[in-house]
Amino acid sequence: MKAPVRVAVTGAAGQISYSLLFRIASGDMLGKDQPVILQLLEIEPAMNALKGVIMELDDCAFPLLHGVVASHDPMVAFKDADIALLVGARPRSKGMERKDLLESNGAIFTGQGKALAAVANKNVKVLVVGNPANTNALILSKNAPGLNPKNITSMMRLDHNRAMTQLANKVGAHSTDVKDVVAWGNHSSTQYPDIFNATVKGKKASELVDENWLVNDFIPTVQKRGAAIIEARGLSSAASAANAAIDHIRSWVLGTAEGEVVTMGVPSDGSYGIPEGVMFGYPCTCKNGEYTVVQGFEINEFSRKYIDITYKELCEERDSIKHLLG
Ligand SMILES: NC(=O)C1=CN([C@@H]2O[C@H](COP(=O)(O)OP(=O)(O)OC[C@H]3O[C@@H](n4cnc5c(N)ncnc54)[C@H](O)[C@@H]3O)[C@@H](O)[C@H]2O)C=CC1
Numbered sequence: 087m088k089a090p091v092r093v094a095v096t097g098a099a100g101q102i103s104y105s106l107l108f109r110i111a112s113g114d115m116l117g118k119d120q121p122v123i124l125q126l127l128e129i130e131p132a133m134n135a136l137k138g139v140i141m142e143l144d145d146c147a148f149p150l151l152h153g154v155v156a157s158h159d160p161m162v163a164f165k166d167a168d169i170a171l172l173v174g175a176r177p178r179s180k181g182m183e184r185k186d187l188l189e190s191n192g193a194i195f196t197g198q199g200k201a202l203a204a205v206a207n208k209n210v211k212v213l214v215v216g217n218p219a220n221t222n223a224l225i226l227s228k229n230a231p232g233l234n235p236k237n238i239t240s241m242m243r244l245d246h247n248r249a250m251t252q253l254a255n256k257v258g259a260h261s262t263d264v265k266d267v268v269a270w271g272n273h274s275s276t277q278y279p280d281i282f283n284a285t286v287k288g289k290k291a292s293e294l295v296d297e298n299w300l301v302n303d304f305i306p307t308v309q310k311r312g313a314a315i316i317e318a319r320g321l322s323s324a325a326s327a328a329n330a331a332i333d334h335i336r337s338w339v340l341g342t343a344e345g346e347v348v349t350m351g352v353p354s355d356g357s358y359g360i361p362e363g364v365m366f367g368y369p370c371t372c373k374n375g376e377y378t379v380v381q382g383f384e385i386n387e388f389s390r391k392y393i394d395i396t397y398k399e400l401c402e403e404r405d406s407i408k409h410l411l412g
């Protein structure tokens with residue numbers, strides 16, 4: 087029997103967590119042979135709601151769930167955490183851009199960065215989900231001395247998964263037939279879902295679709311999918327966001343399949359002309375618990391323009407929260 091892995095989840099009484107916790111406890115994230123201890127953080131007013139969620143976790147009698155800790159103190163919830171899923175933050179409502187949340191959410195990640203650095207496992211793998219995820223992850227990273235900045239990532243996997251299905255549907259294929267899409271840049275309406283390196287059943291995707299569809303349908307559909315869900319549901323995406331978080335961590339910890347490329351928001355390192363200093367959606371592969379940014383993807387003139395726009399937005403977001411960067 088493997089030793090349990092400690093998984094901290096913030097915003098544990100919120101709607102994403104309601105889809106996320108049960109899947110982590112059932113082994114979807116770390117494998118069907120990996121026990122877990124859930125360490126749940128909420129704000130004080132939500133502790134009663136969290137109690138109800140924990141009652142439900144108990145009622146599942148999950149074989150892999152070896153303990154639940156609940157606290158409103160990050161120093162308790164993050165203690166010895168091996169993995170931290172930072173979901174707790176306000177969601178946007180209709181008419182807002184995700185960056186409009188920076189003012190209310192950004193400060194959450196200064197305190198949580200400090201607490202993680204103080205008490206979590208030094209190799210803790212962090213995924214920031216709370217929006218605006220990339221810039222919140224940057225704030226966290228700058229406030230977490232002693233943690234490896236490479237281990238602080240932001241969620242672009244939902245965008246990646248959205249792009250796969252949109253492309254598959256267009257050409258009459260299944261998402262599993264699609265390889266090598268990338269959601270470059272920011273988890274925002276400037277992100278660039280790119281199919282120029284992608285294949286569908288081994289055929290170049292760019293030869294199966296035309297530029298008009300890319301510009302007027304595919305790219306805006308993926309960019310604005312979150313807003314379309316808010317419009318339809320009255321609430322932002324939750325189950326699909328939880329699913330993407332599971333996918334992100336599973337790939338990172340257990341590795342990507344042979345030939346599989348996934349998008350992760352990771353610290354920019356100069357790859358593809360993006361200078362250091364932002365969290366950027368890059369194509370990645372994962373092995374032995376580490377991710378590597380895939381090099382050598384073709385960036386044509388069309389793609390360059392979109393990539394530069396999303397990079398510029400990330401710089402603007404960073405400039406607007408300079409005071410939170412430690
Ligand atoms: N990166 C991505 O792809 C996606 C990100 N999101 C973002 O995820 C975040 C959470 O979304 P939902 O679960 O729908 O929101 P929600 O409002 O249902 O839940 C958020 C929970 O976080 C808690 N919370 C607030 N401040 C906290 C703090 N300082 N520490 C711990 N918990 C705290 C709240 O009490 C609440 O229970 C939002 O910012 C949303 O925009 C949502 C979908 C996709």
Ligand SMILES: O=C([O-])CC(=O)C(=O)O
Pocket residue numbers: 177178184217244311312313315316322323327
């Ligand atoms: O759109 C939102 O605000 C929630 C989110 O990040 C998404 O669904 O991609």
